[in-house]
Amino acid sequence: MRPRLADIAPGLKARIAGVFYLLTFLTGGYALAVRSPLGTAAGLVAGVCYIVVTVLLYDLFKPVSRSLSLLAALVSLAGIVAGPAGLTIVNPLVFFGVYCLLIGGLILASRLLPRFVGILMLCAGLGWMTFLSPTLVATLYPYNLAPGLVGEGALTLCLLVIGVNATTLNGQLHATSGVYV
Numbered sequence: 001m002r003p004r005l006a007d008i009a010p011g012l013k014a015r016i017a018g019v020f021y022l023l024t025f026l027t028g029g030y031a032l033a034v035r036s037p038l039g040t041a042a043g044l045v046a047g048v049c050y051i052v053v054t055v056l057l058y059d060l061f062k063p064v065s066r067s068l069s070l071l072a073a074l075v076s077l078a079g080i081v082a083g084p085a086g087l088t089i090v091n092p093l094v095f096f097g098v099y100c101l102l103i104g105g106l107i108l109a110s111r112l113l114p115r116f117v118g119i120l121m122l123c124a125g126l127g128w129m130t131f132l133s134p135t136l137v138a139t140l141y142p143y144n145l146a147p148g149l150v151g152e153g154a155l156t157l158c159l160l161v162i163g164v165n166a167t168t169l170n171g172q173l174h175a176t177s178g179v180y181v
Helices: 012-031 037-061 068-083 092-110 115-132 134-140 143-161 166-175
Strands: none
Touching: 012 143, 012 166, 037 068, 037 092, 037 115, 092 115, 092 143, 115 134, 115 143, 134 143
């Protein structure tokens, strides 16, 4: 019998999200460095890993704000699809910028993770948002990558090492009629 997502303890869910976030970094970095069929496959694995991260973070943050958490998840999924689908109307990193801004706001509102991680995620979002302007990217590259790598890297490490503040999450779940133990 497989456990449902709702049955997984929040701390374990956070750590699983951290593992998949780390896998996203590793496989995505490999895909950028190696331009070959193996690199393409690594890029697809990175996308699948990021889908898992998106679903887990949606579930962790939905007690804070179901609508903002859902919006963040939908924006993330749009970014994941935009790259491989070749939708070049907007650089997929812009979607991840919006996603990071929303997750950063949810972190700050929830207190599930340290505040500095929320602030770093807001900075990550701003860094990825520079990809809205090709001129700005040409001026700032590669420095505009740093906020995203630092912010998302900090979130990854925090999820892996600390997990989430279960006491805060339980209080938020209880307030929204959910029950965790």
